[in-house]
Amino acid sequence: MRSLAGLICALLLSACAVGTAEDDNDRYPTSSSYPAGTMERIEFTAGVEERWRISALRTPERPDADWKVVIITGTPSWSEYWAPTIAGLPETRELIVADRPGFRASEPEDAVRDLAKQADALSPMLAAREGQRILLVGQSFGAPVATLMASRYPDQVDAMVLVSAYFGDRGPTARRLFGTGRLVQGLLPRDLRNSVSEMTAQTDQLPTVWAAFRQLRQPVVFIHGDADTFVPIEADQRIANEYGHTLVTVPEGDHFLNACCVPDLLAAIEQAIAEAEGREAADPPAPARDPDPAGGPALR
Numbered sequence: 001m002r003s004l005a006g007l008i009c010a011l012l013l014s015a016c017a018v019g020t021a022e023d024d025n026d027r028y029p030t031s032s033s034y035p036a037g038t039m040e041r042i043e044f045t046a047g048v049e050e051r052w053r054i055s056a057l058r059t060p061e062r063p064d065a066d067w068k069v070v071i072i073t074g075t076p077s078w079s080e081y082w083a084p085t086i087a088g089l090p091e092t093r094e095l096i097v098a099d100r101p102g103f104r105a106s107e108p109e110d111a112v113r114d115l116a117k118q119a120d121a122l123s124p125m126l127a128a129r130e131g132q133r134i135l136l137v138g139q140s141f142g143a144p145v146a147t148l149m150a151s152r153y154p155d156q157v158d159a160m161v162l163v164s165a166y167f168g169d170r171g172p173t174a175r176r177l178f179g180t181g182r183l184v185q186g187l188l189p190r191d192l193r194n195s196v197s198e199m200t201a202q203t204d205q206l207p208t209v210w211a212a213f214r215q216l217r218q219p220v221v222f223i224h225g226d227a228d229t230f231v232p233i234e235a236d237q238r239i240a241n242e243y244g245h246t247l248v249t250v251p252e253g254d255h256f257l258n259a260c261c262v263p264d265l266l267a268a269i270e271q272a273i274a275e276a277e278g279r280e281a282a283d284p285p286a287p288a289r290d291p292d293p294a295g296g297p298a299l300r
Contacts, residue, residue, distance in 0.1 A: 028259045029087075030080040031057060039086045046101060046121035054121065055079070055105035056098035059086055067133050067273055070125045071097035072149065074140030074166070075195040078104050081259060088262045093269075094132075096125050100142070102194045111194035113201035115209065119149040126156040133158040135272055136218075139258065140166045140231065144202065144209040151212035159276035160220045161268050162236070164228055164255050168206055169235035171228060173255075213243070219275035220245040223268040225253020225261065246271065 031039050039057055046052040057079040059065075069089070071082055077100035086095050099106040101121050112118050122145070126134055136157045138146025143165035150157040170178065181188065181196045188196065224236045226249055233249065240247035248268045253261045 028081045028256075029084050031083045031086075034083060034087050039083065044098075044124050046107075047123040048117060048121045050108070052101055052107035052121060054098050054101065054107070054124075056096055056125070057082065057086065058096040059089060059094050062091060062094050065092055065094040065132065067093050067135055068128050069093055069095040069135045069137060069269060071095065072122060072136070072138045072142035072146040073097060073100055074142050074164070075100075075198060076103055076191040077106075077142075078191075080104075081256070084262050085258045085265060088266055090266075098122055098125060100145070102198070103191050109190065111197035111201075113198050115145050115202065115205050116148050116152070118145045119152055123149065123153055123156075126153055128156070133276070135159045135161065135269060135276075137161045137163060137269070138165065139163040140255065141199065141202070143167065144206070147209055147213050147216070150216055150218055154217065157218055159218050159272040160216070161265075161272045162220060162222050163257055163265065163268075164224055164231050165222060165236055165239070166231045167209065167235065167239070168203060169232055171230050171232045173229040174231065219272055219279060221248060221268050221272040221275065222246065223248040223250060223257060223265060225250040225255065225257055227252050228255045230255040246275070 031041070037060060039059055042056050042058060044054050044056060046054050071079075073079060073082070077098075079097040079099050082095075082097045086097070089095050101112040101118055102108060102110060112121065126149075128134055134157050136146050136150055136159070138144070138160065140163070143162045144167060146160060146162070150160055166174075178196065178199055181192065182200070185193055185196045220243075222236045222240045222245060224231075224233045224247065226233050237247055239245070248264070248271070250257060250261050250264045253264065257265045
């Protein structure tokens, strides 16, 4: 059994391009790959009563940035693998991406299986300066969490991008890894064990997620690689067509567009911003934003 667990861990680590240490991987550049000042690691307190310590990676504050990009990652959740996207971001944008609760440098130790609680825990990332708008990005498993966040904090989210969105439709790689991972879940390292746990719990919560998705009023842009074997592109095509949202297809793009296809991802972000600004130009001004929607301590 232990040899099987080792094999499964190796497969999962290879598929997700992760390592046993923050910068130990052979596929994705991480923060240490870029010049000092490109990005910085911070901590903030989760917006739930448990007040978990959440670790995040962000751009330095940019006073002229009129949009802040908030990333909700997939599973397992490692903010370091968004370093290429952060490095490619234009100076007129800020970005923050957290290790979601239960992963990497964030608390708690166990999985947080409640998607709505994850959305609330990460809500302090929606804090913005006066006049600054928020683009919320949900990647893979993070797409349902981002959907709930946009629904629960509609006055703080101005537009959304859903990247390789996972709403329960698994491609062949995800089916294989998840199926074998469940067999040896108790032997897996903490992050992989928590990943299997939260994926198992997602199915029963999807009706609530879909109800929230149908109520969204923000512009939503989907982006998906046509070579994604984790989540089939047909799943996002179906959702985008049904609800009248934009879908950007990335030729030969895999599941990890934040590493393989940064220019395409940044273009999708700008498209969502353009859609929001175009809608804003046609509508009356929105009420002033609460600078700290979670009512908790500011990011530090």
